[in-house]
Amino acid sequence: MSAHGHSDDGTDFAHPMPLPVLFGVFIALVILTIITVAQASLDLGSYDIAVVMGIATIKACLVAGIFMHLIYDKPFNIIVFLSSFVFVGLFVIFTLSDSKMTSPSFEPKVDEPAATAGM
Numbered sequence: 001m002s003a004h005g006h007s008d009d010g011t012d013f014a015h016p017m018p019l020p021v022l023f024g025v026f027i028a029l030v031i032l033t034i035i036t037v038a039q040a041s042l043d044l045g046s047y048d049i050a051v052v053m054g055i056a057t058i059k060a061c062l063v064a065g066i067f068m069h070l071i072y073d074k075p076f077n078i079i080v081f082l083s084s085f086v087f088v089g090l091f092v093i094f095t096l097s098d099s100k101m102t103s104p105s106f107e108p109k110v111d112e113p114a115a116t117a118g119m
Contacts, residue, residue, distance in 0.1 A: 015072045025066045032059050057085060 036055050044051060064081055065071045071078075 015069055017066065017069075021066065025062050028062060029059055060085075 032055050036052060039048075039051055039055070070081060
């Protein structure tokens with residue numbers, strides 16, 4: 001036996017996932033991807049980004065929780081994973097608020113050449 005409590009022959013796995021759970025998560029990810037593609041043809045105004053980011057967050061949590069076995073890991077790792085979403089959200093909010101404060105629109109300003117007098 002090794003110091004980590006695993007057998008030496010390599011057949012010990014801490015938490016095998018049943019195939020129906022894995023296929024269920026796969027189907028959920030496919031459905032969420034289809035919803036994301038369908039949402040691109042809808043005009044939700046300022047809610048477009050919130051809907052897409054919400055769907056992406058759900059997909060990321062499914063992948064991290066099931067495929068990366070985060071649901072069986074220590075609670076500290078879950079806290080670190082969820083806090084990364086908080087910090088990314090803060091960075092996006094600060095960036096968008098700064099861009100709104102520095103320029104009223106994102107259209108480039110074109111300077112007209114000065115008119116020459118006396119030609």
